[in-house]
Amino acid sequence: MTDTRQPVVFIHGLWLHATSWQPWIDLFESAGYAPIAPGWPGIPDTVKGARDNPESIADHGIDDVTKHYAAIIETLPQPPILIGHSFGGMIAEKLLGENRAAAAIGIDAAQIKGVLPLPLSALRATLPVFKNPANRHRAVSLTADQFRYAFGNALTPDESDALYEQWVIPAPGKPLFEAAAANFSAHSPAAVETGNNDRGPLLLVMGGRDHTVPEAVTKATFKQYRDSTAVTELLEFPDRGHSLTIDAGWRGVAEACLSWLGRKTE
Template sequence: MIIEPGPSAGLFCGRLPADWRPPCGYTCLVPPWLYKDAPAEELRRRHPDPQLASLRLSQLVDHFAGIVGALPEKPVLIGHSYGGLLTQLLVQRGLAAAGVAIDSVPPQGVFTFKWSFYRATWGPLGFFTDVNKPFMMSLRQWQYAFVNGMPLDEQRAAYEQLTIPESKRISRDGLTRAARVDFSRPHVPLLLVAGAVDHIMPAALNRSNYRRYARYAGSVTDFKEFAGRNHFILGQPGWQEVADYVLSWLQRHALAPARAEATPELAAY
Protein backbone atom coordinates (compact mmCIF):
# COMPACT_ATOMS: atom_id res chain seq x y z
CA MET A 1 0.00 0.00 0.00
CA ILE A 2 1.36 3.42 -0.93
CA ILE A 3 -0.11 6.53 0.70
CA GLU A 4 0.32 9.80 -1.21
CA PRO A 5 -0.05 12.95 0.87
CA GLY A 6 -1.56 16.19 -0.32
CA PRO A 7 0.44 19.37 -0.93
CA SER A 8 0.02 21.83 1.93
CA ALA A 9 -0.22 19.62 5.02
CA GLY A 10 2.95 17.58 5.27
CA LEU A 11 2.57 13.88 6.03
CA PHE A 12 -0.40 13.99 8.39
CA CYS A 13 -1.98 11.02 6.61
CA GLY A 14 1.31 9.16 6.93
CA ARG A 15 0.44 8.28 10.53
CA LEU A 16 -2.69 6.46 9.39
CA PRO A 17 -1.37 2.93 8.87
CA ALA A 18 0.73 2.94 12.04
CA ASP A 19 -2.27 3.93 14.16
CA TRP A 20 -4.77 1.75 12.32
CA ARG A 21 -5.88 -0.56 15.08
CA PRO A 22 -7.24 -3.54 13.15
CA PRO A 23 -4.13 -5.44 11.94
CA CYS A 24 -4.68 -5.29 8.20
CA GLY A 25 -1.47 -6.97 7.03
CA TYR A 26 -0.26 -4.33 4.60
CA THR A 27 3.23 -2.99 4.27
CA CYS A 28 2.60 0.75 4.01
CA LEU A 29 4.95 3.13 2.23
CA VAL A 30 4.58 6.91 2.54
CA PRO A 31 7.09 8.37 0.07
CA PRO A 32 7.42 12.16 0.26
CA TRP A 33 6.92 14.53 -2.62
CA LEU A 34 9.96 15.84 -4.45
CA TYR A 35 11.67 18.57 -2.38
CA LYS A 36 9.63 17.63 0.70
CA ASP A 37 11.89 15.07 2.33
CA ALA A 38 12.06 16.88 5.68
CA PRO A 39 9.82 17.70 8.64
CA ALA A 40 7.31 20.52 8.25
CA GLU A 41 9.37 22.87 10.42
CA GLU A 42 12.41 22.44 8.16
CA LEU A 43 10.36 22.90 4.98
CA ARG A 44 8.96 26.15 6.37
CA ARG A 45 12.49 27.27 7.25
CA ARG A 46 13.53 26.76 3.60
CA HIS A 47 10.70 28.98 2.35
CA PRO A 48 10.88 30.32 -0.31
CA ASP A 49 12.54 27.25 -1.83
CA PRO A 50 13.22 27.77 -5.57
CA GLN A 51 13.33 24.03 -6.25
CA LEU A 52 9.88 23.56 -4.75
CA ALA A 53 8.60 26.58 -6.69
CA SER A 54 9.69 24.92 -9.94
CA LEU A 55 7.89 21.61 -9.29
CA ARG A 56 5.39 20.49 -11.96
CA LEU A 57 2.70 17.83 -11.97
CA SER A 58 4.38 15.78 -14.70
CA GLN A 59 7.56 15.55 -12.58
CA LEU A 60 5.60 14.44 -9.55
CA VAL A 61 3.64 11.77 -11.41
CA ASP A 62 6.87 10.38 -12.87
CA HIS A 63 8.44 10.46 -9.39
CA PHE A 64 5.68 8.32 -7.89
CA ALA A 65 5.50 6.12 -10.99
CA GLY A 66 9.17 5.31 -10.51
CA ILE A 67 8.59 4.34 -6.88
CA VAL A 68 5.59 2.19 -7.76
CA GLY A 69 7.35 0.57 -10.69
CA ALA A 70 10.24 -0.55 -8.48
CA LEU A 71 7.95 -2.57 -6.20
CA PRO A 72 7.62 -6.36 -6.60
CA GLU A 73 3.86 -6.07 -7.18
CA LYS A 74 1.30 -3.42 -7.95
CA PRO A 75 0.25 -1.61 -4.77
CA VAL A 76 -3.00 -0.22 -3.50
CA LEU A 77 -2.67 3.56 -3.86
CA ILE A 78 -4.32 5.87 -1.33
CA GLY A 79 -4.06 9.60 -1.94
CA HIS A 80 -5.46 12.61 -0.12
CA SER A 81 -6.19 15.96 -1.81
CA TYR A 82 -3.56 16.40 -4.56
CA GLY A 83 -2.51 12.87 -3.69
CA GLY A 84 -5.99 11.81 -4.78
CA LEU A 85 -5.34 13.26 -8.21
CA LEU A 86 -1.96 11.51 -8.31
CA THR A 87 -3.73 8.26 -7.45
CA GLN A 88 -6.15 8.70 -10.35
CA LEU A 89 -3.31 9.49 -12.77
CA LEU A 90 -1.29 6.45 -11.66
CA VAL A 91 -4.37 4.22 -11.91
CA GLN A 92 -4.75 5.60 -15.43
CA ARG A 93 -1.21 4.40 -16.19
CA GLY A 94 -2.07 0.88 -15.03
CA LEU A 95 0.33 0.99 -12.09
CA ALA A 96 -2.03 0.10 -9.24
CA ALA A 97 -3.95 -2.89 -7.91
CA ALA A 98 -6.61 -0.44 -6.71
CA GLY A 99 -6.95 3.25 -5.93
CA VAL A 100 -8.53 5.29 -3.15
CA ALA A 101 -8.81 9.05 -3.69
CA ILE A 102 -9.79 10.96 -0.54
CA ASP A 103 -11.03 14.57 -0.80
CA SER A 104 -9.35 14.52 -4.20
CA VAL A 105 -8.24 17.40 -6.35
CA PRO A 106 -10.24 16.78 -9.54
CA PRO A 107 -8.81 15.84 -12.92
CA GLN A 108 -8.90 18.41 -15.69
CA GLY A 109 -12.41 19.44 -16.66
CA VAL A 110 -14.20 18.47 -13.43
CA PHE A 111 -15.62 21.53 -11.69
CA THR A 112 -18.13 22.63 -9.09
CA PHE A 113 -20.18 25.78 -8.55
CA LYS A 114 -19.53 25.70 -4.80
CA TRP A 115 -18.18 29.12 -3.74
CA SER A 116 -16.02 27.57 -1.01
CA PHE A 117 -13.96 25.78 -3.68
CA TYR A 118 -13.01 29.02 -5.41
CA ARG A 119 -12.36 30.90 -2.18
CA ALA A 120 -10.17 28.16 -0.73
CA THR A 121 -8.15 27.45 -3.90
CA TRP A 122 -7.47 31.08 -4.82
CA GLY A 123 -4.44 31.28 -2.54
CA PRO A 124 -2.75 28.03 -3.63
CA LEU A 125 -3.24 28.91 -7.30
CA GLY A 126 -1.55 32.25 -6.66
CA PHE A 127 -2.87 34.15 -9.65
CA PHE A 128 -1.36 37.65 -9.94
CA THR A 129 1.48 36.68 -7.58
CA ASP A 130 5.10 35.63 -8.14
CA VAL A 131 5.03 32.04 -9.40
CA ASN A 132 8.68 31.65 -8.36
CA LYS A 133 7.72 31.95 -4.69
CA PRO A 134 5.86 28.96 -3.23
CA PHE A 135 2.53 29.53 -1.54
CA MET A 136 2.45 29.33 2.25
CA MET A 137 -1.03 29.04 3.69
CA SER A 138 -1.89 31.45 6.51
CA LEU A 139 -3.64 30.27 9.65
CA ARG A 140 -6.83 31.98 8.53
CA GLN A 141 -6.70 30.24 5.13
CA TRP A 142 -5.95 26.93 6.86
CA GLN A 143 -8.93 27.37 9.16
CA TYR A 144 -11.26 27.86 6.20
CA ALA A 145 -9.80 25.35 3.74
CA PHE A 146 -8.74 22.43 5.95
CA VAL A 147 -10.03 22.46 9.51
CA ASN A 148 -13.37 24.28 9.40
CA GLY A 149 -15.66 23.34 12.26
CA MET A 150 -12.88 22.16 14.59
CA PRO A 151 -12.02 23.80 17.95
CA LEU A 152 -9.56 26.69 17.69
CA ASP A 153 -6.85 24.94 19.71
CA GLU A 154 -6.98 21.91 17.41
CA GLN A 155 -6.88 24.16 14.34
CA ARG A 156 -3.79 25.98 15.63
CA ALA A 157 -2.01 22.81 16.69
CA ALA A 158 -2.54 21.17 13.30
CA TYR A 159 -1.40 24.31 11.51
CA GLU A 160 1.81 24.61 13.51
CA GLN A 161 2.60 20.91 13.19
CA LEU A 162 1.78 20.28 9.55
CA THR A 163 1.46 23.29 7.26
CA ILE A 164 4.15 23.56 4.58
CA PRO A 165 4.77 25.66 1.44
CA GLU A 166 3.57 24.51 -1.97
CA SER A 167 4.43 25.15 -5.62
CA LYS A 168 1.95 27.43 -7.36
CA ARG A 169 2.95 25.83 -10.64
CA ILE A 170 1.82 22.40 -9.53
CA SER A 171 -1.47 23.80 -8.25
CA ARG A 172 -2.11 25.42 -11.62
CA ASP A 173 -1.12 22.24 -13.45
CA GLY A 174 -4.28 20.68 -12.06
CA LEU A 175 -6.16 22.82 -14.58
CA THR A 176 -4.12 21.62 -17.57
CA ARG A 177 -3.78 18.53 -19.74
CA ALA A 178 -1.19 17.24 -17.27
CA ALA A 179 -4.19 16.42 -15.05
CA ARG A 180 -6.24 14.80 -17.81
CA VAL A 181 -7.93 11.46 -17.13
CA ASP A 182 -9.61 9.31 -19.78
CA PHE A 183 -12.68 8.33 -17.78
CA SER A 184 -13.75 5.79 -20.41
CA ARG A 185 -10.58 3.72 -20.04
CA PRO A 186 -11.05 0.45 -18.08
CA HIS A 187 -9.37 0.62 -14.69
CA VAL A 188 -8.82 -1.28 -11.45
CA PRO A 189 -11.26 -0.72 -8.57
CA LEU A 190 -11.36 2.93 -7.56
CA LEU A 191 -12.98 4.47 -4.48
CA LEU A 192 -13.60 8.21 -4.15
CA VAL A 193 -14.14 9.48 -0.60
CA ALA A 194 -15.53 12.91 0.31
CA GLY A 195 -16.07 14.90 3.48
CA ALA A 196 -19.52 16.45 3.65
CA VAL A 197 -18.24 19.78 5.03
CA ASP A 198 -14.98 19.98 3.07
CA HIS A 199 -14.56 23.55 1.82
CA ILE A 200 -11.59 23.28 -0.52
CA MET A 201 -12.60 20.02 -2.24
CA PRO A 202 -16.37 19.93 -1.66
CA ALA A 203 -18.30 16.69 -1.63
CA ALA A 204 -20.21 17.89 -4.70
CA LEU A 205 -16.92 18.15 -6.59
CA ASN A 206 -15.86 14.64 -5.60
CA ARG A 207 -19.29 13.36 -6.57
CA SER A 208 -18.92 14.98 -10.00
CA ASN A 209 -15.52 13.32 -10.32
CA TYR A 210 -17.13 9.96 -9.49
CA ARG A 211 -19.95 10.45 -11.99
CA ARG A 212 -17.47 11.01 -14.81
CA TYR A 213 -16.22 7.46 -14.25
CA ALA A 214 -19.67 6.02 -13.52
CA ARG A 215 -20.89 6.88 -17.01
CA TYR A 216 -18.86 3.95 -18.30
CA ALA A 217 -19.69 0.36 -17.39
CA GLY A 218 -17.11 -2.36 -16.92
CA SER A 219 -14.93 -0.97 -14.11
CA VAL A 220 -15.60 -0.75 -10.39
CA THR A 221 -15.90 2.86 -9.24
CA ASP A 222 -17.45 3.67 -5.87
CA PHE A 223 -18.20 6.84 -3.91
CA LYS A 224 -18.54 7.41 -0.17
CA GLU A 225 -19.40 10.66 1.61
CA PHE A 226 -18.76 11.05 5.35
CA ALA A 227 -20.99 13.38 7.34
CA GLY A 228 -19.27 16.05 9.42
CA ARG A 229 -15.87 15.54 7.80
CA ASN A 230 -13.76 18.43 6.51
CA HIS A 231 -10.57 18.40 4.40
CA PHE A 232 -8.61 17.29 7.46
CA ILE A 233 -10.55 14.04 7.24
CA LEU A 234 -7.57 11.86 8.17
CA GLY A 235 -6.61 14.05 11.12
CA GLN A 236 -10.01 14.76 12.64
CA PRO A 237 -11.02 12.84 15.77
CA GLY A 238 -12.72 9.65 14.68
CA TRP A 239 -10.63 9.30 11.50
CA GLN A 240 -10.59 5.53 12.16
CA GLU A 241 -14.13 5.39 10.75
CA VAL A 242 -12.77 6.47 7.37
CA ALA A 243 -9.77 4.13 7.58
CA ASP A 244 -11.95 1.17 8.50
CA TYR A 245 -14.33 1.88 5.64
CA VAL A 246 -11.45 1.93 3.16
CA LEU A 247 -10.14 -1.38 4.51
CA SER A 248 -13.59 -2.99 4.32
CA TRP A 249 -13.96 -1.73 0.75
CA LEU A 250 -10.64 -3.35 -0.16
CA GLN A 251 -11.76 -6.58 1.46
CA ARG A 252 -15.04 -6.55 -0.46
CA HIS A 253 -13.08 -6.39 -3.66
CA ALA A 254 -10.63 -9.12 -2.57
CA LEU A 255 -7.78 -6.62 -2.30
CA ALA A 256 -6.86 -7.13 1.34
CA PRO A 257 -3.76 -9.24 2.04
CA ALA A 258 -4.34 -12.96 2.37
CA ARG A 259 -2.50 -12.90 5.71
CA ALA A 260 -3.51 -10.32 8.31
CA GLU A 261 -1.27 -11.24 11.22
CA ALA A 262 1.31 -8.50 11.35
CA THR A 263 0.83 -4.91 12.35
CA PRO A 264 1.26 -2.73 9.25
CA GLU A 265 4.75 -1.43 8.74
CA LEU A 266 5.23 2.26 8.03
CA ALA A 267 8.13 3.15 5.78
CA ALA A 268 9.10 6.17 3.75
CA TYR A 269 11.32 6.86 0.79
Protein backbone atom coordinates (compact mmCIF):
# COMPACT_ATOMS: atom_id res chain seq x y z
CA MET A 1 0.00 0.00 0.00
CA THR A 2 1.32 3.44 -0.92
CA ASP A 3 2.04 5.72 2.04
CA THR A 4 0.11 8.93 1.37
CA ARG A 5 1.32 10.73 4.48
CA GLN A 6 3.32 13.95 4.05
CA PRO A 7 7.04 13.16 4.36
CA VAL A 8 9.10 15.19 6.83
CA VAL A 9 12.90 15.17 6.72
CA PHE A 10 14.73 16.30 9.85
CA ILE A 11 18.27 17.61 9.24
CA HIS A 12 20.68 17.87 12.15
CA GLY A 13 23.47 20.39 12.47
CA LEU A 14 27.03 20.25 13.71
CA TRP A 15 27.84 18.26 16.85
CA LEU A 16 24.44 16.59 17.28
CA HIS A 17 23.72 13.08 16.03
CA ALA A 18 20.68 12.50 13.82
CA THR A 19 19.12 10.25 16.48
CA SER A 20 18.65 13.35 18.65
CA TRP A 21 15.54 13.98 16.50
CA GLN A 22 13.81 10.83 17.77
CA PRO A 23 11.34 12.63 20.10
CA TRP A 24 10.37 14.90 17.20
CA ILE A 25 9.95 11.89 14.92
CA ASP A 26 7.60 10.24 17.42
CA LEU A 27 5.55 13.43 17.81
CA PHE A 28 5.27 14.11 14.08
CA GLU A 29 4.38 10.49 13.38
CA SER A 30 1.56 10.69 15.92
CA ALA A 31 0.38 13.86 14.13
CA GLY A 32 0.01 11.94 10.86
CA TYR A 33 3.28 12.73 9.10
CA ALA A 34 5.89 10.32 7.73
CA PRO A 35 9.12 11.57 9.35
CA ILE A 36 12.72 10.47 8.85
CA ALA A 37 16.03 11.81 10.18
CA PRO A 38 18.93 10.68 8.00
CA GLY A 39 22.43 11.64 9.09
CA TRP A 40 24.98 13.68 7.20
CA PRO A 41 27.27 11.86 4.75
CA GLY A 42 29.91 9.80 6.50
CA ILE A 43 28.27 9.88 9.93
CA PRO A 44 27.75 6.41 11.44
CA ASP A 45 24.30 5.34 12.57
CA THR A 46 24.95 5.59 16.30
CA VAL A 47 26.45 8.19 18.64
CA LYS A 48 29.10 5.71 19.74
CA GLY A 49 29.96 4.85 16.15
CA ALA A 50 30.36 8.53 15.31
CA ARG A 51 32.56 9.17 18.33
CA ASP A 52 34.72 6.16 17.49
CA ASN A 53 35.14 7.10 13.80
CA PRO A 54 35.69 10.86 13.47
CA GLU A 55 37.70 10.36 10.27
CA SER A 56 34.53 9.24 8.46
CA ILE A 57 32.88 12.56 9.39
CA ALA A 58 35.72 14.87 8.39
CA ASP A 59 35.93 17.10 5.29
CA HIS A 60 32.26 17.11 4.28
CA GLY A 61 31.19 20.60 3.22
CA ILE A 62 27.88 22.37 2.63
CA ASP A 63 27.54 21.22 -0.99
CA ASP A 64 28.25 17.60 -0.01
CA VAL A 65 25.53 17.70 2.61
CA THR A 66 23.04 19.47 0.34
CA LYS A 67 23.54 16.91 -2.44
CA HIS A 68 23.24 14.08 0.10
CA TYR A 69 19.81 15.27 1.26
CA ALA A 70 18.72 16.13 -2.27
CA ALA A 71 19.35 12.49 -3.22
CA ILE A 72 17.29 11.31 -0.25
CA ILE A 73 14.44 13.64 -1.26
CA GLU A 74 14.45 12.10 -4.75
CA THR A 75 13.51 8.74 -3.22
CA LEU A 76 10.40 10.13 -1.47
CA PRO A 77 6.89 9.88 -2.95
CA GLN A 78 6.35 13.65 -2.79
CA PRO A 79 8.33 16.78 -1.88
CA PRO A 80 8.86 16.73 1.89
CA ILE A 81 8.68 19.27 4.65
CA LEU A 82 12.22 20.00 5.80
CA ILE A 83 13.04 20.83 9.42
CA GLY A 84 16.66 21.65 10.15
CA HIS A 85 18.61 22.85 13.16
CA SER A 86 21.71 25.06 12.93
CA PHE A 87 23.61 24.05 9.76
CA GLY A 88 20.72 21.69 9.10
CA GLY A 89 18.54 24.80 8.96
CA MET A 90 20.78 26.32 6.32
CA ILE A 91 20.60 23.09 4.28
CA ALA A 92 16.81 23.18 4.57
CA GLU A 93 16.79 26.77 3.29
CA LYS A 94 19.00 25.84 0.34
CA LEU A 95 16.83 22.88 -0.66
CA LEU A 96 13.63 24.91 -0.29
CA GLY A 97 15.13 27.64 -2.47
CA GLU A 98 15.78 24.97 -5.10
CA ASN A 99 12.08 23.96 -4.98
CA ARG A 100 12.88 20.52 -3.59
CA ALA A 101 10.54 20.82 -0.59
CA ALA A 102 6.93 21.64 0.16
CA ALA A 103 7.91 23.84 3.13
CA ALA A 104 10.82 24.31 5.50
CA ILE A 105 11.58 25.30 9.06
CA GLY A 106 15.05 26.53 9.99
CA ILE A 107 15.65 26.40 13.74
CA ASP A 108 18.56 28.61 14.80
CA ALA A 109 19.75 28.22 11.21
CA ALA A 110 23.41 28.91 10.43
CA GLN A 111 24.11 32.17 8.64
CA ILE A 112 23.75 32.21 4.86
CA LYS A 113 25.63 34.31 2.33
CA GLY A 114 24.62 37.94 2.65
CA VAL A 115 24.16 37.90 6.42
CA LEU A 116 26.66 40.33 7.96
CA PRO A 117 26.26 40.33 11.78
CA LEU A 118 28.92 38.27 13.54
CA PRO A 119 28.31 38.58 17.29
CA LEU A 120 31.14 37.85 19.69
CA SER A 121 29.26 34.97 21.26
CA ALA A 122 29.14 33.22 17.87
CA LEU A 123 32.88 33.66 17.46
CA ARG A 124 33.51 32.18 20.89
CA ALA A 125 31.13 29.27 20.27
CA THR A 126 32.96 28.32 17.06
CA LEU A 127 36.49 28.99 18.33
CA PRO A 128 37.21 25.27 18.86
CA VAL A 129 37.12 24.96 15.06
CA PHE A 130 38.64 28.26 13.96
CA LYS A 131 41.61 28.19 16.35
CA ASN A 132 43.39 25.84 13.94
CA PRO A 133 43.15 26.34 10.14
CA ALA A 134 43.86 22.62 9.65
CA ASN A 135 40.46 21.91 11.18
CA ARG A 136 38.91 22.76 7.82
CA HIS A 137 39.68 19.17 6.80
CA ARG A 138 39.17 17.53 10.19
CA ALA A 139 36.31 16.50 12.45
CA VAL A 140 36.37 18.56 15.64
CA SER A 141 34.99 17.55 19.03
CA LEU A 142 33.65 19.84 21.76
CA THR A 143 34.40 19.50 25.43
CA ALA A 144 31.50 19.50 27.87
CA ASP A 145 32.36 23.10 28.84
CA GLN A 146 32.47 24.21 25.19
CA PHE A 147 29.11 22.54 24.57
CA ARG A 148 27.65 24.28 27.63
CA TYR A 149 28.62 27.67 26.21
CA ALA A 150 27.59 26.96 22.61
CA PHE A 151 24.41 24.96 23.24
CA GLY A 152 23.52 24.72 26.92
CA ASN A 153 23.97 28.24 28.27
CA ALA A 154 20.22 28.57 29.02
CA LEU A 155 20.18 25.24 30.90
CA THR A 156 21.42 24.03 34.25
CA PRO A 157 24.96 22.63 34.06
CA ASP A 158 23.58 19.18 34.90
CA GLU A 159 21.10 19.19 32.00
CA SER A 160 23.72 20.52 29.58
CA ASP A 161 26.21 17.84 30.62
CA ALA A 162 23.57 15.10 30.29
CA LEU A 163 22.72 16.22 26.74
CA TYR A 164 26.42 16.32 25.92
CA GLU A 165 26.84 12.71 27.02
CA GLN A 166 23.73 11.59 25.16
CA TRP A 167 23.97 13.27 21.76
CA VAL A 168 27.25 15.06 21.00
CA ILE A 169 29.53 13.77 18.24
CA PRO A 170 32.52 15.20 16.32
CA ALA A 171 31.62 17.57 13.50
CA PRO A 172 33.34 18.51 10.24
CA GLY A 173 35.04 21.89 10.38
CA LYS A 174 34.61 22.56 6.66
CA PRO A 175 31.04 24.01 6.76
CA LEU A 176 32.07 26.62 9.33
CA PHE A 177 35.03 27.76 7.24
CA GLU A 178 32.79 27.92 4.15
CA ALA A 179 30.15 29.98 5.95
CA ALA A 180 32.78 32.34 7.38
CA ALA A 181 34.11 33.08 3.88
CA ALA A 182 30.68 33.25 2.23
CA ASN A 183 30.52 37.02 1.75
CA PHE A 184 33.96 37.02 0.10
CA SER A 185 33.14 34.25 -2.39
CA ALA A 186 31.18 34.75 -5.61
CA HIS A 187 30.10 31.11 -5.64
CA SER A 188 29.82 30.31 -1.96
CA PRO A 189 28.07 27.05 -1.02
CA ALA A 190 26.38 29.09 1.74
CA ALA A 191 24.35 31.00 -0.87
CA VAL A 192 20.58 30.49 -0.81
CA GLU A 193 17.96 31.40 -3.46
CA THR A 194 16.26 33.90 -1.16
CA GLY A 195 14.49 35.69 -4.02
CA ASN A 196 12.54 32.64 -5.17
CA ASN A 197 8.84 33.60 -5.34
CA ASP A 198 7.64 30.09 -6.18
CA ARG A 199 9.04 28.15 -3.23
CA GLY A 200 7.01 26.78 -0.35
CA PRO A 201 6.59 28.60 2.99
CA LEU A 202 9.55 29.11 5.33
CA LEU A 203 9.61 29.57 9.09
CA LEU A 204 12.77 30.80 10.82
CA VAL A 205 12.87 29.96 14.53
CA MET A 206 15.31 31.65 16.89
CA GLY A 207 16.32 31.28 20.51
CA GLY A 208 16.74 34.64 22.21
CA ARG A 209 19.66 33.37 24.33
CA ASP A 210 21.42 31.44 21.58
CA HIS A 211 25.19 31.94 21.66
CA THR A 212 25.97 30.01 18.47
CA VAL A 213 23.33 31.58 16.19
CA PRO A 214 22.30 34.75 18.04
CA GLU A 215 18.96 36.34 17.22
CA ALA A 216 20.76 39.12 15.30
CA VAL A 217 21.86 36.48 12.77
CA THR A 218 18.36 35.04 12.36
CA LYS A 219 16.79 38.49 12.00
CA ALA A 220 19.39 39.39 9.37
CA THR A 221 18.63 36.10 7.57
CA PHE A 222 14.93 36.97 7.61
CA LYS A 223 15.72 40.29 5.90
CA GLN A 224 17.50 38.43 3.09
CA TYR A 225 14.07 37.16 2.02
CA ARG A 226 12.50 40.63 1.73
CA ASP A 227 12.44 40.51 -2.08
CA SER A 228 10.51 37.23 -2.21
CA THR A 229 6.70 37.15 -2.26
CA ALA A 230 6.71 33.61 -0.85
CA VAL A 231 5.68 33.13 2.79
CA THR A 232 8.56 33.78 5.19
CA GLU A 233 7.90 34.10 8.91
CA LEU A 234 9.88 34.50 12.11
CA LEU A 235 9.25 32.92 15.51
CA GLU A 236 11.24 33.61 18.67
CA PHE A 237 11.61 31.66 21.90
CA PRO A 238 13.16 34.43 24.03
CA ASP A 239 14.56 32.30 26.86
CA ARG A 240 16.03 29.47 24.81
CA GLY A 241 19.54 28.68 23.68
CA HIS A 242 20.97 26.57 20.84
CA SER A 243 19.85 23.38 22.61
CA LEU A 244 16.15 24.14 22.03
CA THR A 245 15.57 21.06 19.84
CA ILE A 246 16.93 18.57 22.40
CA ASP A 247 16.52 20.02 25.90
CA ALA A 248 13.59 19.62 28.28
CA GLY A 249 11.58 22.27 26.41
CA TRP A 250 11.83 20.63 22.99
CA ARG A 251 8.14 19.76 22.85
CA GLY A 252 7.04 23.41 23.00
CA VAL A 253 9.21 24.18 19.98
CA ALA A 254 8.04 21.08 18.11
CA GLU A 255 4.37 21.80 18.78
CA ALA A 256 4.81 25.38 17.58
CA CYS A 257 6.31 24.00 14.36
CA LEU A 258 3.40 21.57 13.96
CA SER A 259 0.92 24.39 14.50
CA TRP A 260 2.62 26.60 11.90
CA LEU A 261 2.72 23.74 9.37
CA GLY A 262 -0.97 23.11 9.94
CA ARG A 263 -1.74 26.71 9.08
CA LYS A 264 0.62 27.07 6.12
CA THR A 265 0.52 23.72 4.32
CA GLU A 266 -3.07 22.53 4.53
